[in-house]
Every structure is written in C-alpha cells, then in structure tokens.
Amino acid sequence: MPDRFLRRRTAEVAKTLLGCVWCYQDHRGATNEPDRWVGGLIVETEAYLPADDLASHSARGPTRSNRSMFAAAGTLYVYPIHAKHCANIVTEPAGLGAAVLVRGLQPVWGIERMRRRRGQAELRKLTRGPGMICQAMALDRRHDGSDIKQSPRWRLARGVDADDFRVIATRRIGIGAEKDADRLLRFFIDGNRFVSGKAGDHSRRPTEQLDG
DNA sequence: CACGCGATTGCCT
DNA sequence: GGCAATCGCGTGC
Numbered sequence: 194m195p196d197r198f199l200r201r202r203t204a205e206v207a208k209t210l211l212g213c214v215w216c217y218q219d220h221r222g223a224t225n226e227p228d229r230w231v232g233g234l235i236v237e238t239e240a241y242l243p244a245d246d247l248a249s250h251s252a253r254g255p256t257r258s259n260r261s262m263f264a265a266a267g268t269l270y271v272y273p274i275h276a277k278h279c280a281n282i283v284t285e286p287a288g289l290g291a292a293v294l295v296r297g298l299q300p301v302w303g304i305e306r307m308r309r310r311r312g313q314a315e316l317r318k319l320t321r322g323p324g325m326i327c328q329a330m331a332l333d334r335r336h337d338g339s340d341i342k343q344s345p346r347w348r349l350a351r352g353v354d355a356d357d358f359r360v361i362a363t364r365r366i367g368i369g370a371e372k373d374a375d376r377l378l379r380f381f382i383d384g385n386r387f388v389s390g391k392a393g394d395h396s397r398r399p400t401e402q403l404d405g
Numbered sequence: 406c407a408c409g410c411g412a413t414t415g416c417c418t
Numbered sequence: 419g420g421c422a423a424t425c426g427c428g429t430g431c
Binding site for chain 1: 410411412413414
C-alpha cells in the first residue's frame with residue numbers, strides 16, 4: 194500500500210481500508226507452524242479526525258499515551274481500555290493527530306493461533322470488535338508507535354475489490370452525546386459477519402462473506 | 406497518591 | 419437489551 198494512501202483524509206482512508214488485507218507476522222507462534230501470519234480482511238473501521246473531533250484521543254493535544262497518533266501515517270496507535278487494547282492506523286500528514294480504528298476483521302491467516310489466544314473456537318467470536326482483534330493478534334502497548342510501512346513483519350495490501358461489497362456509514366460506537374456523536378464516521382461492509390455491535394446493526398441484508 | 410472513567414466484552418435476564 | 423468486571427491513565431487534592 195503506497196504511503197499516499199494513508200496520508201489522505203481520515204474518513205476517506207477509513208472507508209477505503211474496507212476489504213484490505215491487514216496482517217502481522219508474529220514470531221511468538223510455535224516453530225513448527227507453517228503459517229506465521231495472523232490477520233485477515235478489514236471489514237469495519239472508525240475515523241478519528243485531526244481537528245474539531247471531540248471523540249478523538251488527540252482532541253486535547255499530545256500526551257504520553259497518545260503521542261503515536263501524532264506520528265507519521267502508517268504508525269500504529271495501540272491504547273488500553275477496559276483491560277483490553279484497541280489498534281489504530283495513523284493517517285494524514287504527521288503532527289495532525291488522526292487515525293483509523295480497526296473494529297472488525299474477517300480472519301484469514303493464523304486462525305488456530307487466534308483461537309488459542311481468544312480461548313474461543315467459534316470463528317465469529319475471534320475478531321468481531323477492536324478488543325478481540327488485539328487479543329487475537331496479540332497486540333498491546335508494545336506495538337504502540339511501530340510503523341507498519343517500515344516493518345517487514347506487517348502487511349497492509351489491497352484485498353477484495355470495492356465493487357464487490359456495499360459500504361454502510363453510521364455513528365461511531367461508544368461515543369457520548371457531548372462528543373461529536375452524530376457524525377457518520379464508522380464504516381463497515383454491509384452484511385459481513387465480522388462487523389461488531391448488536392445484530393441488525395451490521396446485518397442490513399443477509400449477504401454472504403467475502404471471497405478471496 | 407486517590408479517584409473516576411472509558412473508541413469493550415461477555416454473561417445474565 | 420442491560421450491566422458488571424477490570425485496569426491504565428488523566429485529573430486534582
């Protein structure tokens with residue numbers, strides 16, 4: 194994925210990240226495991242904008258914990274919440290404080306490792322939500338600040354063609370009324386089983402999963 | 406240094 | 419659909 198893809202406006206990046214391949218080569222898997230990658234297809238995202246976005250962690254400027262949000266596009270911003278973690282990909286020119294939260298992933302690689310880490314066999318319960326994704330991919334604060342464009346252990350690439358699915362935009366999840374809650378900055382693939390939230394939210398029509 | 410809360414999840418009714 | 423668990427971080431005393 195070219196640098197300029199992530200340097201664009203965050204809402205546009207969040208939308209066009211849908212259907213893309215996102216995976217990580219973790220070296221903590223068993224040695225005899227042929228497939229050392231974990232990851233899959235991005236099916237749900239949220240945009241956190243550089244300015245005038247009260248919901249964004251960057252809204253009140255850089256601090257020790259959110260500083261990677263102000264780094265170059267392609268940097269990972271991983272933060273802890275409710276004893277779990279959420280992973281973001283930084284967007285826009287460096288210094289602005291914008292990122293895309295990855296909320297839903299269709300598992301493709303390292304599924305057995307994801308099952309072990311999640312303590313859960315059911316495919317649908319592996320990466321349906323930002324906290325689950327980090328647990329399944331074993332992402333935590335140690336990954337905060339790493340640059341996925343620079344590291345050979347990360348891959349972000351074109352996956353499913355955008356013509357093959359419909360994108361729905363909604364309000365972001367878990368944002369209080371006083372914090373720009375009404376803006377349509379959550380994007381997901383219509384009907385995909387790995388979109389988080391309550392049923393009916395992600396299932397406007399009962400479509401099949403992505404191919405390829 | 407104490408306290409309160411959150412871009413969540415999972416269990417319960 | 420409601421609510422408790424859980425813990426790192428920001429805020430304020």
